[in-house]
Amino acid sequence: MAEMNEKGILGKFLVWRVRNIKEKQFIVMLSILVGIVTGLAGVVLKNMVHFTHAFFTERMQVDSGNLLFFVYPFIGILLTTLFVKYFVKEGISHGVTKVLYAISRRNSMIKPHNNYSSMIASTLTIGFGGSVGTEATIVLTGASIGSNLARLFRMNYKVMTLMIGCGAAGAIAGIFKAPIAGIVFTMEVLMLDLTMASLVPLMFTAITSYVVTFFLMGDGFVFSYQITDKFVMANFPYYVVLGIFAGILSVYFVRMNLRVEQFLERIKSTWKRIAIGGALLGVVIFVFPPLYGEGYSALDDLMAGHSDKLLNNTYFFGFRDSAWMLILFVVGLVFVKVIATALTNGSGGVGGVFAPSLFTGGVAGFLLAMLINMSGIRVVEPSHFVLAGMAGTMSGVMKAPLTAMFLIAEISGGYALFLPLMLTSVISYLTSQGMEPYSIYARRLARQGDLLTHNKDKAVLTLMKLNKVVETDFKTIEVGATLGDLVKVVSKSSRNLFPVLNSDHQLLGIVLLDDIRKVMFNQEMYPKTYVRDFMTTPSVVIDMNDSMEVVMKKFEDSGAWNLPVLQDHKYVGFVSKAKIFNTYRKVLIHFSDDE
Structure with a gap:
């Protein structure tokens, strides 16, 4: 009763809303x-x-x-x-x-x-x-x-x-x-x-x-340390190097994440997956405690100049004053973070790669700044490179350079570093794009044909569903049937093609009305001529799992106007080019309407 009343109230509101x-x-x-x-x-x-x-x-x-x-x-x-x-x-x-x-x-x-x-x-x-x-x-x-x-x-x-x-x-x-x-x-x-x-x-x-x-x-930022120094133009070349490094690191991040998760997916038992993945994750975090949780506190320490805190809670604590030990530890963090992330998600955890990509890039930026300073070539501000590294890796991993530069500028409390953020993000994006064209979010969907993009044509094809354009009102005929049997089927059909099936409902071929037009009224041939004599094998077939982009490619390559559709090697129906174009236009109008 309460549910009905609730629906009634909502219904009345919807009517009022439309009117007012x-x-x-x-x-x-x-x-x-x-x-x-x-x-x-x-x-x-x-x-x-x-x-x-x-x-x-x-x-x-x-x-x-x-x-x-x-x-x-x-x-x-x-x-x-x-x-x-x-x-x-x-x-x-x-x-x-x-x-x-x-x-x-x-x-x-x-x-x-x-x-x-x-x-x-x-x-x-x-x-x-x-x-x-x-x-x-x-x-x-x-x-x-x-x-x-x-x-x-x-x-x-x-x-x-x-x-x-x-x-x-x-x-x-x-x-x-x-x-x-x-x-x-x-x-x-x-x-x-x-x-x-x-x-x-x-x-x-x-x-x-x-x-x-x-x-x-309150009005606090993600990081307690806020940037006040301005960008030094003399450091421009080093940000270019950081952008290239971040781009390569982004590709490593995406691919390693996928490989570790695929490794865990092959373990069919849920509890065995938890045991193996959880144990490996525990070992990794035990050796590298900064990987515990999101990791923002570690980035905050790096920007505030407290890099020695990275060795807290570790057996390397006694070496916290050693620059080379810190470098080795930071290198480990850069390359192991994505493994820890993939182990977390792959073994049953729930979380994203947003923070891990920022962590990886930030630590990588600090590593580069530390190496530059130790080389004596120039003295650079590590906090600037931490932020630029975050933007660069995020840009490459997510294929989102604008998001990366605006996000880091906003969470760091200032746009003083906007130029290096922009430079690092764009270079990282371009570097990674050639090796890994899709973001970590879109990679799997793109392979399955389920990704909606800014390309209107591809977007419309993605929104179209194959099962909505398959036509099933074709009269079928058994492969062993005679011409007489086929003529009876023709008389009951409004179509001009007839799929030929075996006893397992598998498609063996197609008979076109034009192929039998000259003999279909010759009754003497009815019992002596068989369907297989007129049957042609389709050069291309569509699988129900094909994306619409693949379907359109098959139509273009074959030049056909109708193609048979199979599911698990069994006949389902036909798809016509006319039906696809008609549906395409409807979806395009619906998709493009800005009103």
Whole structure:
């Protein structure tokens, strides 16, 4: 009864809204609501992770190795897996990839449990030391909030997609206090086209989320150390070197992450995967404690000139005054961080690669600055290289140079380093692009043909679904049938081609009406001539798993107007070029309408 009343109230509101509020005005109102809820979600997530992390680490001794670094991440992954397996009952890791998939393959619909489930799982993973970040989690949460609010108010696909973008923008704006980076993130990473119709709601969401976070958590930045020094033009060549290094490192990051996760995916037993992955992660974090959790405190120490703190809680603490020991330790951090991240996610943890990519780049930038200073060639400011390295690696890993430069500028509290940030980001992007064209989020989706891009043609093809254009009203004929049997089938069909099947429903060939037109009225041939005599084997077939881009390529290569569709080697139907073009036009109009 209460549910009916609730539906009645919502229904009345929707009717009132249509009559009294214009669509564009309501979208702006909805974007503000998304910003408020997403901002609150970001505050809750940050506090949950912070308090959990602090509870387990505040009493640790800094002057020796601590076995708890081995135990805690394992416990976190175990608890996360239990929560996901028995409460959520579906995978919730790789949050940004899930958002991209929802836009391209699920009509921008994200299941409501994502409003909270990934926040709980991420808290368990990161709070116990999993070497991942909260950013992908809050992006998925924000996108889910946007999607489900749009669904609640019966908005169409375009508005739902826009609200997903708003949720993601609000997530980045709130958790980093970086509204510009949040807006640019939706353009570069989620690959939404920015028009004036979409830019205004994105701005409202980003600003609202930022304001909510400001009032609840103050005006502090992600890093306590703030840049006040200006960029020195004489250091220009070193930032070029850093950009190239960051680009190569980005490719390593993406590929190593995928390989480690694929290694763990091959372990079919969930509990065996947790045991192996969790144990390996524990060993890595025990040797390199700065990999425990997100790693932002380590970056803060590097920028503040406290690099010796990296050796806290390690068996190398006694060597903290040795520059060469510090260099060796930092090199290990640069190349092992991505392994720790992949072990965390691959063994059952929930988190993103946003923070790990920043950590890797920041430490790499510090390493380069340290080597330059030790060489005596020139004295450079390590904190500048830490920030530029963060921007460079993030740019290469996510293929998002604009997001990287604006984000680092905003979280460091100043635009004094904007030129080196821009330079490092662009060079890293160009360096990595030639070796790894897709971002870490889009790599798998691109291979599956599920990636929506700024290319309108490819975007429309991605939005089209093969099962929606397959035609199944063709009359089939058995391979052993006679011409007489075929004529009877022809008389009942409105089509001019007839698939020939065997007893297992497998396609053996096709008979065209033109091929039998001259003999179909010669009744003497009916019992003596068989279908196989007229059958031709199709040169190209379409599989139900083919992407629409592959389907169009097959039409172009074959020059055919109709192609058969198979699933598991069995006949399903036909796809016609005319049907595809008709559907393509409808999707294009729907996709491109800015009103």
